[in-house]
Amino acid sequence: MRRLAPYQTGLWLAEYMDMRCQLCRIYRSTPQSQLLHHQTQFRLDNITNVPPTRTALKQHSFLTNIRNQANSYLSSGLLCAHCHNDITWLPRPFEVDIAPSISLSIQASTYYEYPIRQAIRAFKHQEDMTKLPLLLHAIRQLPRPHGCHRNNSVIVAMPTTSQRLVKRGFDPVSILSAQLSKHWQIPVWQGIERIDDTVSQQGLSRAERLSNLDNAFALIEKPAVKRIILFDDVATTGASLQALGRTLHSSFGVAPLDQHQPSHGYHLFAYALAHGNQ
Ligand SMILES: [Zn+2]
Structure with a gap:
């Protein structure tokens, strides 16, 4: 098995296991998507232009679910809103x-x-x-x-x-x-x-x-x-x-x-x- 670099393990723990803010360590971290407007949103390509057939609609709703799950998974957050707002x-x-x-x-x-x-x-x-x-x-x-x-x-x-x-x-x-x-x-x-x-x-x-x-x-x-x-x-x-x-x-x-x-x-x-x- 490929050994994870120590920094990667630390990031993984911070992002998915420890829900506290990584700066104050007091408040719960806020998902990136809820912080400010200028972040890049995770997007799964090939979803937006699906033709409206029944199969395609089913597939679309399935993919939308995956996309929503992926969004929440990828944006568990690293800072709380207070700490985020304190930084310019x-x-x-x-x-x-x-x-x-x-x-x-x-x-x-x-x-x-x-x-x-x-x-x-x-x-x-x-x-x-x-x-x-x-x-x-x-x-x-x-x-x-x-x-x-x-x-x-x-x-x-x-x-x-x-x-x-x-x-x-x-x-x-x-x-x-x-x-x-x-x-x-x-x-x-x-x-x-x-x-x-x-x-x-x-x-x-x-x-x-x-x-x-x-x-x-x-x-x-x-x-x-x-x-x-x-x-x-x-x-x-x-x-x-x-x-x-x-x-x-x-x-x-x-x-x-x-x-x-x-x-x-x-x-x-x-x-x-x-x-x-x-
Ligand atoms: Zn904080």
């Missing part, structure tokens, strides 16, 4: 340039402040898996980019260096990306690697961060789909996402939607768990 979700997106007159908009799920900040730091630096349910709740607030689905899009987790991976022993961003992938039903693509072993970005100015990241990424293969969704855990100035976007743009002409530039049919999106100062 979906800050205004901010933009970075990836080429002259081409800017990339970065959407974070929330701000990098209490309690998300403490949770991210404990998860990244102490491998504290008990913080993962809160981070997963944050990821679920991100709106899936319009028109993206499993057959036309991939998620690119901000790559880490092998040196850092060995030192840390695990890759927090890829764990979070796997959760985003599961939530949006869009696969993760690992066609880009990080080749710099430069100093950490922490404590550097914006210009220093950018020059630090020049030539930081290398493409291993060409993406098989045209919609590329970049994801990082914390976007401070957005320099890492910017550098990754620049690499993709200079290699394939990948550009954000609605830009008056040749994009060769590729579209680029950027998301982060949190936006703020380190």
Whole structure:
């Protein structure tokens, strides 16, 4: 039997066994579908356009039941409404340039402040898996980019260096990306690697961060789909996402939607768990 990763077991327990809020641990958690309006609803495809024959209607009601069960099963919730409402979700997106007159908009799920900040730091630096349910709740607030689905899009987790991976022993961003992938039903693509072993970005100015990241990424293969969704855990100035976007743009002409530039049919999106100062 395949061994479950420890974080996956923790999430499973948090979501399906422990009905308490994963932040205050006092109130009962509220299903995601009852929280706010901007969450992505789970949908079973092929249900909505059923022709109205008797068999089809029977099938439709059967499938509707399954869909309702699936909805309630998948939305047992991780936070209570109080804690959810205490956090500012979906800050205004901010933009970075990836080429002259081409800017990339970065959407974070929330701000990098209490309690998300403490949770991210404990998860990244102490491998504290008990913080993962809160981070997963944050990821679920991100709106899936319009028109993206499993057959036309991939998620690119901000790559880490092998040196850092060995030192840390695990890759927090890829764990979070796997959760985003599961939530949006869009696969993760690992066609880009990080080749710099430069100093950490922490404590550097914006210009220093950018020059630090020049030539930081290398493409291993060409993406098989045209919609590329970049994801990082914390976007401070957005320099890492910017550098990754620049690499993709200079290699394939990948550009954000609605830009008056040749994009060769590729579209680029950027998301982060949190936006703020380190
Ligand atoms: Zn709570």
